[in-house]
Every structure is written in C-alpha cells, then in structure tokens.
Amino acid sequence: xxxxxVVLGNGIAGQTCAEELRRLDPDCSIVIIAAERHPLYNxxxxxxFLRGQVREEKVMMRTLQDYQRxxxxxxLSTWATEVDVRDKVVxxxxxxxxxxxxxxxxxxxxxxxxxxxxxxxxxxxxxxxTLDDTKAIIEESDRSRSxxxxxxxxxxxxxxxGIAYRKRAQVTWLMRGPWFLRxxxxxxxxxxxxLLGEEAGVRFICQDEVRRFTRSNGRYLAETGSGQRVEFDxxxxxxxxxxxxxxxxxxxxxxxxGIVTDAKLRxxxxxxxxxxxxxVFFDHMVGKHNQMGTWDNAEAHGRTAAHNMAxxxxxxxxxxxxxxxxxxxxxxxxxxxxxxQPGLESVRTYSFEERFFRKLFFMDGRLxxxxxxxxxxxxxxxxxxxRARQPIEGPREALLDxxxxx
Numbered sequence: 001x002x003x004x005x006v007v008l009g010n011g012i013a014g015q016t017c018a019e020e021l022r023r024l025d026p027d028c029s030i031v032i033i034a035a036e037r038h039p040l041y042n043x044x045x046x047x048x049f050l051r052g053q054v055r056e057e058k059v060m061m062r063t064l065q066d067y068q069r070x071x072x073x074x075x076l077s078t079w080a081t082e083v084d085v086r087d088k089v090v091x092x093x094x095x096x097x098x099x100x101x102x103x104x105x106x107x108x109x110x111x112x113x114x115x116x117x118x119x120x121x122x123x124x125x126x127x128x129x130t131l132d133d134t135k136a137i138i139e140e141s142d143r144s145r146s147x148x149x150x151x152x153x154x155x156x157x158x159x160x161x162g163i164a165y166r167k168r169a170q171v172t173w174l175m176r177g178p179w180f181l182r183x184x185x186x187x188x189x190x191x192x193x194x195l196l197g198e199e200a201g202v203r204f205i206c207q208d209e210v211r212r213f214t215r216s217n218g219r220y221l222a223e224t225g226s227g228q229r230v231e232f233d234x235x236x237x238x239x240x241x242x243x244x245x246x247x248x249x250x251x252x253x254x255x256x257x258g259i260v261t262d263a264k265l266r267x268x269x270x271x272x273x274x275x276x277x278x279x280v281f282f283d284h285m286v287g288k289h290n291q292m293g294t295w296d297n298a299e300a301h302g303r304t305a306a307h308n309m310a311x312x313x314x315x316x317x318x319x320x321x322x323x324x325x326x327x328x329x330x331x332x333x334x335x336x337x338x339x340x341q342p343g344l345e346s347v348r349t350y351s352f353e354e355r356f357f358r359k360l361f362f363m364d365g366r367l368x369x370x371x372x373x374x375x376x377x378x379x380x381x382x383x384x385x386x387r388a389r390q391p392i393e394g395p396r397e398a399l400l401d402x403x404x405x406x
Contacts, residue, residue: 088271141236148232
C-alpha cells in the first residue's frame, strides 16, 4: 500500500526530507504544507540579498515546476491548525485534512515580539527572518536617514552589517551586553568585532538598553538607561525566535521551547518527527538535548528524518557550521559553543593589527567547537577533528595555528 507522508514547513529541513523520501520511495505520497507564499529559498543568502550582493532570483532555490516534477504536493500560504496523533491526520487553516503514515514537523520559528517598553510608539519595526522581511527592510532602510538596530544576536549583527553596507542610512547598533555574542566571544573578540564595525560606519552602544521610545520632529527617539538619545527613522531587531509548536500542542508531544526528539529525531508520539530549528534533539556531540539554528544542521536533520520515516533506524550526528561576512572580514562558527553548553574549556589567539581572532572549545578532552574572525584557514580540518570525537593529544594551543592543521 502506498505510504503517505506529510511535511510541515518547506525550509531546508522540510524540503530535504521530502526530496529524500521521494528518492527512497518513488511511489509514495508526499504533502508539504508551507505557511509562506514562496517555494524554497535560501535563507543563508538573505544577508547577501540585504547587502545588495545577489538578486532575488538567485535567492530562490526551487520553482513550482520543480515540485510538480518530483511529485511533491505543495500547499503555500497554508499552515497546520491541528495534528490528530490518534487518527494520524493533519488539519489546516483552509479546512483540509491530510492523513499520514509518518509526519515531519519542520516549522521553524518567528522573531520574538519586541520586548522594549513603549515600542508601540514606533510604526516602522522589522524582524529579520523571511524573504518578505528582507524586502521590506531594504525598501524602508533605503529611504531612512538613520536606522536603530537592537540586540546582540547573529540576526542583529546581520541587520547592522547589511544596512550599513548599503550606505544609505546611518546605523546605530545598541545591545544590552558588553559586546556582540557575549556568551561566545570574549572581550578581545568583541572589541575586534566593534573595531571592524566602526570602520564600516556603524555606531556602537554597548551595555545599555532603551528605556523609552518617543516621537521627535517627525522621527523617533530612543532614550537609553545611560541617558543617551538616539534619533532614528526605522527600528530593526534580533532577540531570538519563538518556535512554531502550536500544531502539536495538546497532543502529548513533549515541548521545551521547541519540539523534543531523541537522537533519531522521533518525538514522544509514534510516527511524528521534528527537524530543523524547531527540534530540541538529543545531540551526541554534547551528550544531551540541544537546539540549533543553522542551515547545515537543518539540512542534515531533514535527511536523517527522511531515512527514519521510511523505516531506517539512524541516529543523527553532525557538526553544525555557520559562516558569514563580518564587516568586510569573515565570521565562522563550528560545533558547540558556550551559549549552548556553558562551562566549556577554551584556548584562543588574536591580533587587532592583523584583524583576526580564534577561539576553540573543549569538553571531556575533545574539541567540540570554535569561532573565528578573519580568514577561516584550517576550518575544514577542525571540523574533521570534531567529527572524530577523539581526545586531543598534545597541546590544545597547537590547533590554533592553521599550519598545524594540514
């Protein structure tokens, strides 16, 4: 009998799962339910699109014809309102019902609401998660004199860098912490990031927070706890995600911010799997549950989930990676970092003159993560060492030198 699969979400986790299921079973039925109005696009390319370095058509990864050719039934602008785990049925906002033999939840997340008091005074407020978000930010920032970016996250950084790169608006980046990625970088790494950002024209305000928003002469005014006053025309922010867990609430599936799974990406209910940003999966890298927001991790999740949905019994294991520009330089993050796993041991090296910073993280004698600003030489070899999960022999500082990683 033909198996029926339903995939919630058409990001890279959901898309990879669907295409792998099709490869494994040419005769199965595959339904993809997608809340956005676009076929798959490359979220990793959105910062480049924001900077104006790629055109919109280059961001797109699939056409509607691609889905038809592979026999994938795609429903855009549609979302699950209920998952009936007893009868194995998904119900949608359009009144549809889809039966499944196995279900993947890869719904991702949405930007948390702005947490600052008085932000309702600001009409032009933008999160940065989707293609449509990016297009709106481009349009509004290009006609603004100044933009205020709030938050110390990757998203806030990409906003500050991307808008500054366009050279239309003055960018002020305000964060509560003492530096960008305060739980991963240290003081010197944060200082290098700020140095690169200031050379790109970004104004930094650190260890401060907005206390009040008001209007001033047709513009907006942010007043901070330290008494600074920042006039701006548009607010963009990055303070994390709320995950789309609503379809499985009340089903008995365990939720812990996201959807909890085992190492095989199975939830606590039969034949229901989760993958990508929304999955709180058992991570063999650290020996506990973890949640990752990287493209590579989501893609690998989708592949493992497909195999297990089709009858395999595979544990997921991978080393997540994230690489982007850093105000004209490069930022690379690999594996597990202290924001996910506090208490990691570390070694580092840096040079303000040469504009580089490297920090490696260790747990139980193994290399488990790293962050680099500057040319990411030796990155692939470090990832190989992390994947091997073997104790490090010799001085850990030797791994900081790319010459030792050939």
